[in-house]
Amino acid sequence: xxxxDITRAAGRSGARDTFNVMLRELRPVARDPFSVIFSLVQPxxxxxxxxxxxxxxxxxxxxxxxxxxxPGVLAMIVLFGTGATGSNLQYEMMTxxxxxxxxxxxxxxxxxxxxxxxxxxxxxxxxxVIVAIAWPFGFRANPLGLLVGLVILAAFGVGLGSLSYALAxxxxxxxxxxxxxxxxxxxPLLILSGMLLPLDAGPRWMTVVSTFNPVNWVVQAERHLMxxxxxxxxxxxxxxxxxxxxxxxLAVGIRAMKVSD
Amino acid sequence: MTTSIIEAEGxxxxxxxxxxxxxxxxxxxxxxxxxGLVAFLGPNGAGKSTTIRMLTTLIPPTSGGARVVGHxxxxxxxxxxxxxxxxxxxxxxxxxxxxxxxxxxxxxxYGVPAKQAKxxxxxxxxxxxxxxxxxxxxxQLSGGQKRRLDIALGLMHAPPLIFLDEPxxxxxxxxxxxxxxxxxxxxxxxGTTVFLTTHYLDEADxxxxxxxxxxxxxxxxxxxxxxxxxxxxGDAITLGFASxxxxxxxxxxxxxxxxxxxxxxxxxxxxxxVDDGERLLPRLIRDLDAQGLAVERATGVPPxxxxxxxxLTGRTLxxxxxxxxxxxxPATEGASS
Ligand SMILES: Nc1ncnc2c1ncn2[C@@H]1O[C@H](COP(=O)(O)OP(=O)(O)O)[C@@H](O)[C@H]1O
Ligand SMILES: [Mg+2]
Numbered sequence: 001x002x003x004x005d006i007t008r009a010a011g012r013s014g015a016r017d018t019f020n021v022m023l024r025e026l027r028p029v030a031r032d033p034f035s036v037i038f039s040l041v042q043p044x045x046x047x048x049x050x051x052x053x054x055x056x057x058x059x060x061x062x063x064x065x066x067x068x069x070x071p072g073v074l075a076m077i078v079l080f081g082t083g084a085t086g087s088n089l090q091y092e093m094m095t096x097x098x099x100x101x102x103x104x105x106x107x108x109x110x111x112x113x114x115x116x117x118x119x120x121x122x123x124x125x126x127x128x129v130i131v132a133i134a135w136p137f138g139f140r141a142n143p144l145g146l147l148v149g150l151v152i153l154a155a156f157g158v159g160l161g162s163l164s165y166a167l168a169x170x171x172x173x174x175x176x177x178x179x180x181x182x183x184x185x186x187x188p189l190l191i192l193s194g195m196l197l198p199l200d201a202g203p204r205w206m207t208v209v210s211t212f213n214p215v216n217w218v219v220q221a222e223r224h225l226m227x228x229x230x231x232x233x234x235x236x237x238x239x240x241x242x243x244x245x246x247x248x249x250l251a252v253g254i255r256a257m258k259v260s261d
Numbered sequence: 262m263t264t265s266i267i268e269a270e271g272x273x274x275x276x277x278x279x280x281x282x283x284x285x286x287x288x289x290x291x292x293x294x295x296x297g298l299v300a301f302l303g304p305n306g307a308g309k310s311t312t313i314r315m316l317t318t319l320i321p322p323t324s325g326g327a328r329v330v331g332h333x334x335x336x337x338x339x340x341x342x343x344x345x346x347x348x349x350x351x352x353x354x355x356x357x358x359x360x361x362x363x364x365x366x367x368x369x370x371y372g373v374p375a376k377q378a379k380x381x382x383x384x385x386x387x388x389x390x391x392x393x394x395x396x397x398x399x400x401q402l403s404g405g406q407k408r409r410l411d412i413a414l415g416l417m418h419a420p421p422l423i424f425l426d427e428p429x430x431x432x433x434x435x436x437x438x439x440x441x442x443x444x445x446x447x448x449x450x451x452g453t454t455v456f457l458t459t460h461y462l463d464e465a466d467x468x469x470x471x472x473x474x475x476x477x478x479x480x481x482x483x484x485x486x487x488x489x490x491x492x493x494x495g496d497a498i499t500l501g502f503a504s505x506x507x508x509x510x511x512x513x514x515x516x517x518x519x520x521x522x523x524x525x526x527x528x529x530x531x532x533x534x535v536d537d538g539e540r541l542l543p544r545l546i547r548d549l550d551a552q553g554l555a556v557e558r559a560t561g562v563p564p565x566x567x568x569x570x571x572x573l574t575g576r577t578l579x580x581x582x583x584x585x586x587x588x589x590x591p592a593t594e595g596a597s598s
Contacts, residue, residue: 024369027362028358095351095352096352099349100411103317104342105342
């Protein structure tokens, strides 16, 4: 075994650290790609069982219903996937492997950012799989719209993932506290986004609250983008909501990582 | 200019839990020279992990400081981190990761070039007997296998100094012996300085070149195991006689030659805690014989580090461990799989 040049390790770049942390997080995904597909069971159940109900109540065509519903399912994938990702970190905090990375010469910011950026990969794979599954049933997406939509979902996922990690860092070994907060937030965010049922039929306070829900704006932006309606104002709001979630999420997450021990 | 690899000066750590503060570590100062194998020995809650966590930059000291491999833990923690290996009390490998993958990631974290990292990972897998599990996930490993991976991870960047926090706790005796052989081999091959904690007396006794006894946040003794035993706890000798009268008559002679207080475990037996018992015992038997007092039974038991601990604190390590059990301690290895 040859000795290692220590000067390489000290004072290294944050970007490289982030990349290495992300690479590590992706290794189990690469080893077991089926895990990414398996987590699609829940959205597929929604797609398969909810779509007929929506068609039944609205009386619209399958294609029109899917055009409305699929973007919501895509946002749901991001919401559930990245919202729960902090539990992995929490587990590693309890077993000791997170502590090991804290002793490595990695910047604290990279330990958070690398994990958060890793979320992009399952998001992209899952979105494309769902789109491919919905396609034979008449779902159509504008290719450029799909691409921009993916970027929005990825940014939103990075932000949500960061917040989930921050929650894990704050709740430490109290697993129940993580899930209590996570569940308390995720279902209102889901329902008040109008991704499952239109909010128009709900009371006025719901519509008001939903205007402050970034998930709502992301869902609306996705619908217009997939339809090729790039000029719609909702697209702009969606981009803004995703960018703001990413910025706030990363800032909160990195801060939580820096003060953790 | 100094050559010490660890210089700790007045390290102190207080934790506040609500209104109460816990003095986990108080005014710990010591130096360690390169190449040594040093052990912190102490009961649960003594402050061993907290000291190591300060030295490895995981937590800042409340006061005091340290230089580790030539760098200050407070002002240049990243320089310290690049130069040390750390195996904590938990499991270093992530349960979802495969063994070899985790080693390669660790190499990347320390800036080891990919090609070199692969070679080193394979060499460590080989020397730590991990070859048959290299593509398994950490979750699937036994306690002993996990611990060997932890050590491999700690050595991935060939650090000049490695900290091992209770490396063998929770392992069965066979795995413990095995693990120690690995630690000793690796040290032999690479001259790595090893700083470890243990609450197993026999380990500190057998393997450490220097033992720092820790209790209630302080280092209360610091020497080689034989020196600690010689200075802090004597050999226990007992001499048995045919009658209580003989024992009575012998007691004065024994007390004078041993220069120690004697006790009487029973009517015909005299006991004493003495220095250099192995030389004293034959001499006592000869002298007593010359006085016409025949020694019928004789034992001389060399001291253990537990006797040292008892002499220092008034309680045995086991008692001290039991006393700590009322307060929660971090989960240890072995509980899983
Ligand atoms: N993060 C913490 N918060 C509060 N108290 C702590 C913390 N870590 C350790 N302690 C306390 O500090 C003392 C020393 O603990 P530790 O260093 O883990 O001992 P050892 O490793 O020797 O068993 C114990 O009383 C322990 O409960
Ligand atoms: Mg400990």
